[in-house]
Every structure is written in C-alpha cells, then in structure tokens.
Amino acid sequence: MSIDFSNKKRSTRLAHLGMAVCDEQTILAPVSMPVVRTSTVVFNTVEALHEAEAQKARGERATVYGRYGLCTRNALEDVFCELEGGERCFLAPSGLSAITTAILSLVKHGDHLICSDGVYGPVRIFAQRILHKMGVEVDFVDLTKPEVLLQHIKPNTVGLYLEAPSSLFLRMLDLPALSKLAHEHNLWVMADNCWGSGVAYRPLDLGADISVLAGTKYVNGHSDLLIGAIVLKDETHVQAMNTGHYALGVSVSADDAWLTTRGARTIELRMKQQAQNALEVIAALEQMPEVLTIYHPAYEKDPDHALWKRDATGSNGLMTIELALTPEQMCVFTNSLELFSIGFSWGGYECLIQWVETEAAKNHAFWQDRGQQVARLHIGLESPQDVIADLKQALQKALSV
Numbered sequence: 001m002s003i004d005f006s007n008k009k010r011s012t013r014l015a016h017l018g019m020a021v022c023d024e025q026t027i028l029a030p031v032s033m034p035v036v037r038t039s040t041v042v043f044n045t046v047e048a049l050h051e052a053e054a055q056k057a058r059g060e061r062a063t064v065y066g067r068y069g070l071c072t073r074n075a076l077e078d079v080f081c082e083l084e085g086g087e088r089c090f091l092a093p094s095g096l097s098a099i100t101t102a103i104l105s106l107v108k109h110g111d112h113l114i115c116s117d118g119v120y121g122p123v124r125i126f127a128q129r130i131l132h133k134m135g136v137e138v139d140f141v142d143l144t145k146p147e148v149l150l151q152h153i154k155p156n157t158v159g160l161y162l163e164a165p166s167s168l169f170l171r172m173l174d175l176p177a178l179s180k181l182a183h184e185h186n187l188w189v190m191a192d193n194c195w196g197s198g199v200a201y202r203p204l205d206l207g208a209d210i211s212v213l214a215g216t217k218y219v220n221g222h223s224d225l226l227i228g229a230i231v232l233k234d235e236t237h238v239q240a241m242n243t244g245h246y247a248l249g250v251s252v253s254a255d256d257a258w259l260t261t262r263g264a265r266t267i268e269l270r271m272k273q274q275a276q277n278a279l280e281v282i283a284a285l286e287q288m289p290e291v292l293t294i295y296h297p298a299y300e301k302d303p304d305h306a307l308w309k310r311d312a313t314g315s316n317g318l319m320t321i322e323l324a325l326t327p328e329q330m331c332v333f334t335n336s337l338e339l340f341s342i343g344f345s346w347g348g349y350e351c352l353i354q355w356v357e358t359e360a361a362k363n364h365a366f367w368q369d370r371g372q373q374v375a376r377l378h379i380g381l382e383s384p385q386d387v388i389a390d391l392k393q394a395l396q397k398a399l400s401v
C-alpha cells in the first residue's frame with residue numbers, strides 16, 4: 001500500500017522518507033532502507049543505459065554511475081529537499097564542498113560576486129585563493145542595511161552569497177529584501193543555511209534561489225560524519241549544477257548518506273530541545289557579571305531578535321558570548337569546562353566551546369575590539385542544570401588566577 005504524503009506535515013514525511021520498498025517476491029520489507037553501496041551501476045540492456053544517459057544529459061535525476069549513488073543517496077536528497085523546501089538536491093562530501101561546488105558551477109572568468117561579511121571563514125579563503133586565481137572577484141560587504149547591496153553591484157556582478165544568521169555573531173540579514181534587490185539586478189542568491197538546516201530557517205522560502213548546507217551539523221546531528229547539500233528552489237540552475245557537480249567529481253558515501261537520513265528523523269526534536277536548553281543557559285549567563293554580551297537571535301535582548309521573529313521558524317543551541325576576562329583567565333575558563341569539549345563545528349548532541357581569535361571577529365564590520373574575549377558555545381542535549389553548573393565552576397576557577 002502506498003501512502004499519499006503530499007498532504008502530510010513535515011514531521012510525518014521526515015519519519016517516512018528513506019523507508020525500504022517492499023520486495024515483490026517475498027512481500028516483505030525491512031522498516032529502514034538498507035545501505036546500497038556501489039562503485040558503479042549496471043544496466044540490463046544497452047537501451048536502458050542510453051536512456052539513463054539521455055536523462056542525465058537533460059539535467060534530470062538519473063543514475064549512470066556510482067558517483068551519484070542509488071536509492072540510499074536519493075533518499076537523502078529527498079530529505080534535504082523536504083527540509084529546505086527545494087526541488088532538486090545535489091550531495092557533497094562536506095558542507096564546504098557543497099558551497100565551493102555550487103559557486104564554481106555558476107561562475108566564469110571575469111565575474112564578480114557580492115558576499116555578506118559574516119560568512120563561514122573558509123569561504124573567504126576560497127574567494128581569495130581560488131576564485132581570485134580564476135579571475136572571479138568577490139567583495140565582502142556588511143549587508144545589515146539591504147540597500148547597501150546596490151552600491152556594490154557592478155556590470156559583471158552575477159551573484160549574491162550570504163549567510164543568515166552569520167557565522168560567529170549570528171547576525172540576521174533581511175533576506176527577503178536582499179533577494180528582491182538582487183533579483184531586480186539579475187543576480188542569483190545563494191544562502192548558507194547550516195544554522196537553520198531547514199527547520200529553524202528556510203532561505204528558499206525567503207527569496208534565495210539556492211541553499212547550501214552542511215548535513216554535518218544538525219541534519220546528521222551525531223558528530224560522526226561530514227556531508228553537504230546544494231538545494232535548488234526550481235529548475236533555473238539545475239543544468240549548471242548538474243554539470244558542475246558531475247565535472248568536479250563530487251560524491252558521498254552511501255554509509256554517510258544513510259546515517260544522515262537516520263539523523264534527520266529526529267532533527268526537529270533535537271533542535272527544539274537544544275534551542276530550549278540554550279535559552280536556559282542564557283538565563284544563567286545573564287546573571288554573571290563577566291558575561292558582557294550574548295549573541296543568540298532567539299534571545300529577546302539580541303539586537304536582531306525582531307528579524308529572527310519575523311523570518312525564522314525556530315532556533316538552535318548555538319551562541320556567541322563576550323567575556324570580561326584576560327586571555328590567561330579565558331584559557332583557564334576554557335580548560336576547566338568539563339562538559340564542553342574544545343573544538344570547531346557544532347550541531348551534534350554535545351556541548352562544545354571555541355575560543356575565537358579576534359582576527360576572525362574583525363571580519364564583521366560592526367564588531368569592536370574592547371579587549372573582551374569571544375567564545376562560541378554550542379549547547380547540546382545535556383541537562384541545562386549540569387551545563388550551567390559547569391560554566392559556573394569554570395568561571396570561578398578563571399577568576400581565581
């Protein structure tokens with residue numbers, strides 16, 4: 001019996017995506033789809049192979065070789081389309097590779113891009129060391145005021161790349177206004193949606209043409225793999241992405257795709273809980289005089305809270321705080337935390353801390369160096385009471401040096 005999922009809610013669809021198809025001979029199926037690993041795909045007949053090649057050449061979703069995978073990877077593409085509200089998805093082996101593949105597929109020598117200044121750090125390296133060499137120039141701009149975009153559009157500007165909320169300070173952008181202005185000037189709009197992961201924020205609903213994200217973060221949610229996705233709103237850029245994705249040799253393992261589909265079944269629950277835990281931790285941080293600023297758009301005192309309320313559909317466990325500590329105290333604070341591991345990334349089930357170098361903070365035009373320490377905290381699924389107690393004891397130790 002096949003169920004019509006078109007009239008069902010997202011939670012229902014996420015629970016059922018990637019279920020196994022019934023074997024017609026045994027009339028049985030496992031609940032969850034098996035992992036289908038393969039290096040190549042074999043065809044029954046020459047005609048079948050030619051038909052698949054013709055479909056692929058037209059930009060349709062067809063498998064002619066192992067790099068595209070079979071049902072296991074198709075299931076994950078469906079998951080990303082479901083989360084982001086997109087038509088087509090191309091998988092990549094990491095979030096960063098999704099970003100670079102998507103941009104490389106759309107630019108040519110002589111093009112110019114505009115990029116919001118708060119984007120994920122490695123995007124700057126990609127622009128400065130790779131795109132620059134190819135003759136593609138990128139301007140990093142504070143787009144807090146959408147109309148600023150117009151001052152930076154040149155005759156050769158082809159696209160707008162942005163991230164909201166931004167990496168590090170989680171600043172919101174007026175994506176609907178920016179998309180409108182960009183489209184009036186024939187630019188494509190691409191958004192990094194790692195923060196929202198389709199649950200807390202949906203760039204395609206807000207005007208973007210392409211959403212790129214790391215399944216590494218909340219979609220997989222278990223800190224045990226890297227994966228990325230390029231999700232397209234409609235057919236407009238499908239051919240370009242199909243060609244770029246093919247020619248760059250981008251591929252993901254079936255095992256990682258399967259694990260990510262499994263993780264996605266609980267993404268709504270995890271993000272909701274982690275968002276709630278984060279607000280509980282913020283309520284405690286607010287009471288600590290050494291905590292100067294808390295950046296978290298769902299926090300009502302965040303400068304971008306109104307924009308978050310208007311555009312976001314949820315939140316998560318990520319926050320950045322500024323502390324009135326000396327570098328020595330900050331080091332003791334970080335080392336003394338028991339529940340927070342020191343490391344990059346986020347979106348898993350566990351607490352993480354990253355002491356941020358001020359050089360990275362300076363990429364954000366609004367940020368001012370007043371000698372404060374900056375830390376990014378990711379609040380996991382641990383009990384908020386335990387997390388708060390941990391932060392308090394580490395701060396005590398830091399203040400005693």
Ligand SMILES: *Cc1c(COP(=O)(O)O)cnc(C)c1O
Binds near residue numbers: 215226228
């Ligand atoms: C982590 C992250 C990425 C890159 O994802 P990887 O899978 O680690 O390559 C891109 N953008 C943002 C905002 C991220 O936080």
